[in-house]
Amino acid sequence: MSLLLQVLIYMHGAFLDLDELIILCKDRVARKFIQEAAACYKAGAYRSCIIATWNAVVFDFVDKLKNLSESGNGEAEKLLENFDEMSRNSKVRELWQFESNIPNIALNQFEFIAPVEKEDIERLFKDRSRCAHPSMASIDDPFEATAELARYHLRSAVTHLLQRPATQGKAALSRIWNEIRSSNFPKDSDKAIIVLSKGALGRARKSLVKEVILGLTIDLLTNNSFQDERDRQFSALLAVSSMYKVEASEILSDSLSKIISERVEDEYWGNFIEYVCRVNVHDFLDERCHILSREYIANLDSSKLISSGELRIIEMASRIDFLQDMAREKLDGFSMTDLIGLVKVDDRPSEVRSYILGILGERAKASIEKISVYESLDVQSLIVCFEELLVLSEFLSDKDKKMLLELYCSSESIRRHPLSYDLVRRILRHELDKSEYLADYWIVFKENIKLFNDEHSQSLFEVVDEKSNNEF
Structure with missing residues (x-):
């Protein structure tokens, strides 16, 4: 790559960088001066670039004073009044003093800038004076404004002051x-x-x-x-x-x-x-x-978890990787009756209620899976599963209900179990309490049980048939 091409690429990147700085300026007038400064830089007029940059700082500073004055800041209002009076009466010396004091006021009175940023703004003011007043430089050794210096001042002005809101x-x-x-x-x-x-x-x-x-x-x-x-x-x-x-x-x-x-x-x-x-x-x-x-989770008193505040802590802990197991262990000690009592409290936060419902759903699913392999269960274990599902009947998902109805229809042993009828009837009652309409899987269930001659199946058929016919 030739040296000329490298220079052109560098200048192109620098120009893009300047255009981005212009967009950051908050005050419209200050933005206009920064545009002028960027144009001077691109043209190689680096002294003019530094002068225009300082002008942008002055107008931005005055605009910030206006914003503060409008919001009731007495110090800003007084400074504005002094500035207006000096401008109207063309008090050049006082205006120059006002400008030279901008870095100090910006830092100590309004905290627009930080101490290290104040040094950059002061350097900009000094270099602006060198550029605008040749008498301040030696005749034999005139001040040279380089591209790097001009770009440094332009960037410092924008990043330290012009892009900031009126309050810091x-x-x-x-x-x-x-x-x-x-x-x-x-x-x-x-x-x-x-x-x-x-x-x-x-x-x-x-x-x-x-x-x-x-x-x-x-x-x-x-x-x-x-x-x-x-x-x-x-x-x-x-x-x-x-x-x-x-x-x-x-x-x-x-x-x-x-x-x-x-x-x-x-x-x-x-x-x-x-x-x-x-x-x-x-x-x-x-x-x-x-x-x-x-340790905090482990030491929580389970008897006090009834309060929604501590239950909410457990729910939140369940969403934190290194606390999930502790949170779950804490709630696993509760019986289903206790958990159902917790979820029915009216003022329970929604996220806590959802968390407990999730636990109940998992327990229901586990009991259904056990019933599905009923042949491997002893009589007492099967009874325990049915009793758990009777307690959880109103919290079953549609998928759980559908699976239980399919088990009822497919297995004569389950169908003839004393608690099986009670479970299906209770699920049906909860379904009818929630809605006037039955889900499609109840219609499938009705068609399957009409072939069964036992008293319980016929009773269920009549209820589902009556309800499904009333829907049409």
Whole structure:
């Protein structure tokens, strides 16, 4: 590849990079000056590029003051009034002093920039003055603005200041906390991304992102707020972690285990389990967290699991890889009657209810599979299976019901078992209580049992036949 071609490829990449920087600018006027600066750079007019870049910084800074003033910031309003008065009266010296003080004000009064970024903005101002005022450079050794210097200033101006919203630092953090505390803040993380990206967290500095992620994490792990507020906090945390994936991974990888070790007391391990269940942080946890959380589950008092709060912890633990076996072991000690009692509590959280129903479904399936090989079962074991299914009859899936009806029709031994009729009748009653219509498998069942002469089968046939005829 020739040297000329390499240079052209490099310049093409640099131009694309500048065009992307232009899009990042928030203020319309500042964006216009950055476009002008980029055009100067492409034309090789590097002094003009640096001057236009500084002009963009000034207009962006003034625009940020306007935004803060409109939101009631007295300091910003006073600075704007002074700037307007100096502009109207053409006070050149005072205006120059205002411009030279922009880096200091941006850092110390409004925290628009960080200390290290202030140095870059100050360097831009000095180089802008060298470019605009030849008298500041030696006649024998005039100031040379190189392509690298011009591009460095252009990039620094955009990334440090022009792409940021009007609030950063403590003011931005305060605004973010108030936004998340609002009852109107969305609990859906996708919607939360839209809300947060339009505010102070849109193109935020890593320091602000870190404060938000760690602040939410500490509060979620160490405070027992109302669930409604916790749901909003989790939504915000998931949104920020999605907006800044790389930064979030670094922050949590460095700090999460330490926070848990130093701040999470015994009574807050339930919060830890909810956090790990809802936020994908498994890779950031050390072995200590695994051990202590497993001990927490093991030590939960089974008699207190009746409370929806602790049952919810068990349900969430069942979705965490290193806690699944402990959670399941805890609920396996409950009888089916106890579990059914738990699932019928009206204020039970839906996810907990679904989890218990899943366990009941698995137990029902196991009993049906045993009945299907009834010839290998002793009489008592078969009775136990039927009794379990009688208890679980209202929680059977359509697939389970269909399989039981097929077993009833295909096996005379099962059909003649005293509890078999009771089970089918109870399933039918639950079916009729839920709906006016019977599923198709009941029609198939009716056609099969009409050939049987026993009293129980005929009784079932009459009920199903009457109900199915009423549907037409």
